[in-house]
Amino acid sequence: MELAKHADAVELLLKGRNLDGYEIFVSQSRDLSIEAKQGQVDAFRAAEPFGVAVRLKVGDGLGFSYSTSMDPAALAMMVDGALVAARMQTQDPGYTLAAPAISYPELPWLYDPELPAVDEELKVARVLELERLVLATDPRVKRVRKCSYGESVYSSFIRNSLGLEKGYRGSYVTCSASAVAEEGGDAQSGWDFAFSPSFSGIDIEAVAKGAGSKATALLGARSIPGMRCPVVLDNHVAAGIVELLAPSFLGEAVHKGKSLFMGKEGEQVFSELVTLHDDGLLLDGTGTAPCDGEGVPQRDTPLVTAGVLQGFLYDSYWGKKAGKSSTGNAQRGGIKGAPRGGANNLMIDPGQASLETLLAGVERGVLITEVMGMHTANTISGDFSVGASGFYLERGEILYPVKGMALAGNLMQLFKGVDQVGSDLRFFGGAGAPSLRIAELEISGS
Structure with a gap:
């Protein structure tokens, strides 16, 4: 797994340090969120967060630190910070690292390999269509507070001094809608959402129907x-x-x-x-x-x-x-x-x-x-x-x-x-x- 090389770089810095154990955790994702309002894209945000964290054991002390950069100076500062924390902390025999497992469950559906290839225009079209569908559920649904689309493709990797080593990747997609219905001077709101590991697993018609019907049901x-x-x-x-x-x-x-x-x-x-x-x-x-x-x-x-x-x-x-x-x-x-x-x-x-x-x-x-x-x-x-x-x-x-x-x-x-x-x-x-x-x-x- 690609994240393992980042763990290798941190492990090199730990060599020769006076440690009783260590754990290295690496995480990376590609996130996207889109919001629609009044038939237009109201917000479009993309981010690619990355980071590495360590927990270092010195005696019965366990220190934690992290870095969002793989710059050698930043990694050295992270390791030094975790070591200081481990030595300064109150000793506690409860601090422990996880032993390696014989096997891990297989979850092939957790990652949708097609999601990164879906064109962003299709994702924008999906959230705009969701807003249209909400307004079409009932004439009493007068406006949509917010329709949103979100997704993440993520990877995690963990390694420790007991021989544990495990990495995996996953993905998820969410859609949500908040509708406002009005009748006879009364206004009520309704919300619904959907979650799936894959792009094709979301039923926006069901989300729209849920938000619209919840808003209208409480009128009067x-x-x-x-x-x-x-x-x-x-x-x-x-x-x-x-x-x-x-x-x-x-x-x-x-x-x-x-x-x-x-x-x-x-x-x-x-x-x-x-x-x-x-x-x-x-x-x-x-x-x-x-x-x-x-x-x-x-x-x-x-x-x-x-x-x-x-x-x-x-x-x-x-x-x-x-x-x-x-x-x-x-x-x-x-x-x-x-x-x-x-x-x-x-x-x-x-x-x-x-x-x-x-x-x-x-x-x-x-x-x-x-x-x-x-x-x-x-x-x-x-x-x-x-x-x-x-x-x-x-x-x-x-x-x-x-x-x-x-x-x-x-x-x-x-x-x-x-x-x-x-x-x-x-x-x-x-x-x-x-x-x-x-x-x-x-x-x-x-």
Whole structure:
């Protein structure tokens, strides 16, 4: 792999240094983003970020530094900086480097070799067509806030002093649209997106339809009085709540006493209908890769099976602290930071029920399609109180759109209250879920 030669150059600088271990990480990508507004290209940005990072071990100290240049002076400064950091740092026997793996998963679909050859005019045409399609979904869709196209072709390479060496490349394409619908003095917005490792994997008609229909669906929304009732969370809202749970599944949070699930392994924490896992090998997943940021093979890790807590996610450091192996969950947010724990593709398994089936069992309740302020939930206690909008239901039928609601409760109780799981699993970034029906939640209305 071409990036290996950059690792060679850094390795030469490490020879003769008083080290107890080293890790070299090299990353390079070619990124493109295009935005359209009112039938014209509003923004066109291209970038080719490159960088190399090292982690150097001296005794039980581990120092990190990086460089975005392969200039020998810049590399020497990077190595010196990491050495100083390793010597100055508080000694910690938890600092460790990943051992080489016997094998790595094969993910041939991760890279689309045709993407770099697609003409840029076709990419511009795609985002302009997306805007046209959004406006054509419904006469009430009056404008498009933004339509965007993004892509990246990326490569990573990692090598360490224990003999680990792994490189891979990948690609992805995204499209998104934000629409505004207006009627009778009321205005509502709707958003949708698509993600794929390949150019041909994006369905812009589905994105346009999603954004347009979400905007028009909430027109004429009313207030309702407060009540305690069954609640159906659509897959977008459910995925947002799954994302909120992610930190509680990390070994770091457990060790620091900041996890909802601390000390609950083997216990029934959710409804037996809920199975949740982190699949680092998921087909077309945004967090999928053959290895994590330390070179550990990614895998599918069970976290909650039929409601019972199975375990947690670890990188090498927090795994060693807990006496566990890394689960392949060390992530790098770019070249400028050392790897740290994170979920790859966190998901609830789908059930058998269609959204219609979930609604059918509700005598009087609400379907929630949007929540505001979910990030304010207390991820240690699990308590939340958020704004919400959606639809009022009676006898399984949607009667009218609703706004100005507040949902309150506890995340653990919410998941214990799941009495039906939808079949419509969808991912929104690194978290995915089907629609979920909750037996009872507190709704505050007007």
